[in-house]
Amino acid sequence: MGGTIAMAPSASGGIVPSLAADDLVASVPGLATLDAKITATTLRSLPSPSLGFADLVELSDRVRAEIAGGADGVVITHGTDTIEETAFFLDLTVPEDAPVVVTGAMRHPEAPGADGPANLYAAISVALAPAARGLGCLVVMSDEVHGARFVRKSHTSSTGAFVSPGFGPLGLVVEGDPRIRGAARVGLTLPADPRVVERRVGMVTMALGDDGTLLRLAGMDPPAFDGLVIAGLGAGHVPAAIVPLVAELAARVPVVLSTRTGSGSVLRQTYGYPGSERDLLERGLIHSGFLDPAKARVLLQLLLASNAEKPEIIAAFDQYR
Numbered sequence: 001m002g003g004t005i006a007m008a009p010s011a012s013g014g015i016v017p018s019l020a021a022d023d024l025v026a027s028v029p030g031l032a033t034l035d036a037k038i039t040a041t042t043l044r045s046l047p048s049p050s051l052g053f054a055d056l057v058e059l060s061d062r063v064r065a066e067i068a069g070g071a072d073g074v075v076i077t078h079g080t081d082t083i084e085e086t087a088f089f090l091d092l093t094v095p096e097d098a099p100v101v102v103t104g105a106m107r108h109p110e111a112p113g114a115d116g117p118a119n120l121y122a123a124i125s126v127a128l129a130p131a132a133r134g135l136g137c138l139v140v141m142s143d144e145v146h147g148a149r150f151v152r153k154s155h156t157s158s159t160g161a162f163v164s165p166g167f168g169p170l171g172l173v174v175e176g177d178p179r180i181r182g183a184a185r186v187g188l189t190l191p192a193d194p195r196v197v198e199r200r201v202g203m204v205t206m207a208l209g210d211d212g213t214l215l216r217l218a219g220m221d222p223p224a225f226d227g228l229v230i231a232g233l234g235a236g237h238v239p240a241a242i243v244p245l246v247a248e249l250a251a252r253v254p255v256v257l258s259t260r261t262g263s264g265s266v267l268r269q270t271y272g273y274p275g276s277e278r279d280l281l282e283r284g285l286i287h288s289g290f291l292d293p294a295k296a297r298v299l300l301q302l303l304l305a306s307n308a309e310k311p312e313i314i315a316a317f318d319q320y321r
Contacts, residue, residue, distance in 0.1 A: 001059065001086070002046040003079025005105035005116040015108045017045040024077055027109065028117045028124075030176070036072075036128055048079025048086075048104075053196045053301065056086055060093040060192035063100055073099040073127030077120065080104045080153055080161065083139060087148035088295045091137040091185065092302055093192040099132035102148075103140045106159045115142065115159045122173040129178040135170065136185030145171035145180055149320065152262065152292060165263030166290070186319045196305035200224070201297050205231040205260050212242035219249045227254040227300045230285070231293040235259065236266035236277035243275050243283070250284040254304070254313050257281070258288035258296045265290045265321070286313060289320035 008018035021040035025031065031038065043062060044055055063074050078086055087102045094100050103123035105116035123140040126132050137148040141162040150164035164170075170182030202225040204214050218224050228249060232238055236257045238246055249255050257280055259266050266288055267277045281287060288296040296317070303313050 001044045001048070001051065001055070001076060001078045003048050003077065003081075003083075003104045004108050005077050005079075005103070005119070006045060007108045008110055009108075017047065019109065020045070021077070024116070024120060028121050030121060031124065033176075034124060034128060036124065038124065046079070048082040051079075051082060051086070053089075054194070056089045057192045057194050057196060059086070060090055063090060063094050064096065067094075067096045067098045071098065073101065073132070075120070075123045075127050076100070076102045077116075078102050078104050080106060080141075084148070084151050084153060085294050085298050087137045087139050087151065088298050089192075089302070091148035092188065092190045092299065094137065095189040097134040099127045099129065099135070100137045101127045101132070101140050102137060106141075106157060106161055113159075118143075121176065122178075125173055125176055126171075126178045126180070129180060131171075131178065131180040131182075134184055135180070135182045138170070138182075140173070143173040144169040145173065145178065145182070147182060147185075149186065149291065149295065154262070188316055188319050190299075190302045190306055193302070193305040196301055199226045199301050199304040201227045201229065201301045201304065203229045203231065203293050203297050205293070206233045206238050210239050210242060212239075212245045215242060215245050215249060219245070219252070223249075223253050225253060226304050227256070229256045229258055229288070229293050229297045229300060231258050231260040232266070232277070232280075233259075234261065235264075235270065236280065236287075237271065238275045238280065240274040243279065246280065246285070247283040254300060254310060255285050256288050256296045256300055256317065257285040258291060258293040260293065262292070286310075286317055287321075289317055291317070291320045
C-alpha cells in the first residue's frame with residue numbers, strides 16, 4: 001500500500017513512494033529458506049495519511065479474493081501512520097482463518113539501520129505459521145506480533161514504536177521462528193461495504209477548559225456527522241459545562257465515548273459527577289471498551305455503513321469490553 005518501507009529519497013528533498021511490491025520482496029534476504037511461493041502485487045503506493053476508506057474496501061476485497069484463491073496467508077506492507085486503523089478494518093472485514101499480517105518500516109530502505117526487510121521477513125514468517133490462524137489481522141513490527149484491536153503507534157520515529165498497551169504482544173519472532181501465544185479474535189465480522197465512504201464519523205478530543213465549540217460545529221442542523229467519537233479525559237470524562245451539548249448530540253447521532261489516555265478501558269461506574277463516565281453513559285453515550293478513539297471510529301463507520309441501529313452498535317462495542 002506504500003509507506004516508509006517503500007520510499008526513497010527524492011531529488012527535491014525528503015523521501016517519497018518509490019518501490020513496488022516486487023522490489024520489496026527482492027530486498028529481503030533469506031526468503032528462499034521459508035519454502036513458500038510468494039506472489040507480489042502493488043495495490044497502492046501512497047503515504048498512509050493519504051489512504052481512505054475506499055482504499056480499505058478495495059484492500060479487504062483483494063485480501064479475501066487471495067485467500068479464496070488458495071493463499072495460505074496474506075502480508076500487506078503499509079505506512080505506519082495509519083497502520084493500526086487499516087489492520088483493525090481488516091480484522092473486522094476479513095473473517096477467514098488464514099493469517100492476514102500488516103507490516104511496515106520506521107526507516108526508509110536507504111537509511112542506516114533500515115528495518116523494512118527484517119519486518120517483512122518476520123511478517124511472512126508469521127503469515128506461514130499455523131499458530132497465527134484464526135487470530136484475526138496481526139501487525140508485525142520489530143519481531144513482535146500484535147493483535148489489530150490492541151496495537152498502537154506510540155513514538156514518531158523509534159523502530160520500537162508499536163505497542164499493545166495493557167496487553168502486550170501476542171507473540172514474538174525468535175530467529176525467524178514465530179512464537180505465538182495469542183488469544184482468538186473477537187467474533188465480530190462486518191462487510192467491507194462501499195457505502196462506508198459515504199458515512200462521516202467525527203472524532204473530538206477533550207481538553208482542559210474545552211468549551212464545546214468543536215462539538216457545536218459537529219452538531220449543526222443537519223449534523224455534520226453521522227456519528228461521533230469523543231476521546232474523553234481520563235477514564236472517559238468531559239467538562240461539566242458541555243454535558244448538555246454532549247447529551248443533545250447523543251440523542252441525534254451515535255456518540256461513542258473513548259479515552260485520550262492511550263491505554264486502558266473507559267470506566268462505567270466509578271465516578272458520578274457531571275461529565276463523568278457514569279453520567280455520560282446514562283445520557284446515551286456508547287462505551288468503547290478497550291478500543292482507542294481511532295479504532296472506535298473505524299468500527300462505528302463500518303456499523304453505520306451497515307445501517308446498524310443503536311442497540312446493534314452497543315452490542316458490537318460490548319465485544320471489546
